[in-house]
Amino acid sequence: MDWPRCPAAPDPSSSSLWRCAEEISGVSCADAFALDSCSPCIYDRLGGGETAQAVLHRLSTVFYQRVYMDAQPLPSGVLLRHAFANATKKQATDNQASFLVERLGGPKLYTERKGTASLISRHAPYAGVTHEGAQRWIAHMDTALDAVAEIDDESRRMLRSFFRFHAIWIVEGRTLLNPQRLIGYSDSVHIAG
Numbered sequence: 001m002d003w004p005r006c007p008a009a010p011d012p013s014s015s016s017l018w019r020c021a022e023e024i025s026g027v028s029c030a031d032a033f034a035l036d037s038c039s040p041c042i043y044d045r046l047g048g049g050e051t052a053q054a055v056l057h058r059l060s061t062v063f064y065q066r067v068y069m070d071a072q073p074l075p076s077g078v079l080l081r082h083a084f085a086n087a088t089k090k091q092a093t094d095n096q097a098s099f100l101v102e103r104l105g106g107p108k109l110y111t112e113r114k115g116t117a118s119l120i121s122r123h124a125p126y127a128g129v130t131h132e133g134a135q136r137w138i139a140h141m142d143t144a145l146d147a148v149a150e151i152d153d154e155s156r157r158m159l160r161s162f163f164r165f166h167a168i169w170i171v172e173g174r175t176l177l178n179p180q181r182l183i184g185y186s187d188s189v190h191i192a193g
Contacts (some may be wrong), residue, residue, distance in 0.1 A: 017176060021169040024131075032165030035158040041105030042155045053101050053109075055150045060097040063144035064089050070140065074132045083128030083137070119166065120173035129174055134167040141167075 022028055035042055046052035068089050070080050084092040098109035123129045141163050145156050 017169065017172055020172045021165055024172070025165045025168040027161045027165040029165070031158075031161040033162075035104065035155075035162055038154075038158060042158065043101065043105035045152060045155050046104075046150060048106070052104075052106060053097070055148060056100040056104070057093070057097040059144055059148045059151070060093045060100065062147045063096070063141055064093045066140040066143060067092075067137075070136065074128060074130060074136065076127060076130060076132075078127040080128050080133055080136050080140075083123065083126045083133055085126055118173075119170050123170050123174065129171055131168075131171055134171045137167050138164050 018029055021032075025032075038045075043052045046055045064084075067081050067084070073079055087095060095110070095114065098113060102108050102110045142160060145151060145159060151159070
């Protein structure tokens with residue numbers, strides 16, 4: 001399947017970004033993309049339709065509750081929630097839920113609302129998109145996954161691998177987009193540097 005906002009299943013030998021994400025995340029590309037070949041797809045495993053959408057919205061709600069309650073600054077001094085500064089908590093929750101619905105086999109809710117920009121370009125301008133931020137993001141998502149009982153163990157395992165790999169992939173991709181730090185990042189918005 002071709003997912004315009006997510007990378008297609010890679011050939012890790014062809015890209016340093018893929019290899020770097022594998023090495024840092026500890027997740028192989030095969031494991032990161034296992035959810036693309038599972039049958040039935042995760043969306044259908046969660047009940048499909050409104051049932052799956054409700055489960056994925058609950059996952060996103062639990063995740064963002066944790067992110068917005070996280071008051072410990074990252075080493076840069078910003079809060080993790082600054083990675084989502086262009087949206088309210090409700091908008092961030094709805095965006096992630098619709099992304100997950102589409103990415104996991106459901107209708108194209110995210111593309112219809114937001115278009116097809118890549119995960120890297122969507123997240124690159126924001127403070128909090130750092131290795132420390134990625135680790136905090138992963139911890140909050142792991143806890144959220146554990147809190148949603150409707151997600152079966154195999155789906156939870158595939159989602160953990162997908163999220164862990166892509167959190168690092170986004171951070172490393174941000175660095176590749178801006179190797180000389182031509183854009184400065186201040187709080188939650190990008191500025192010309």
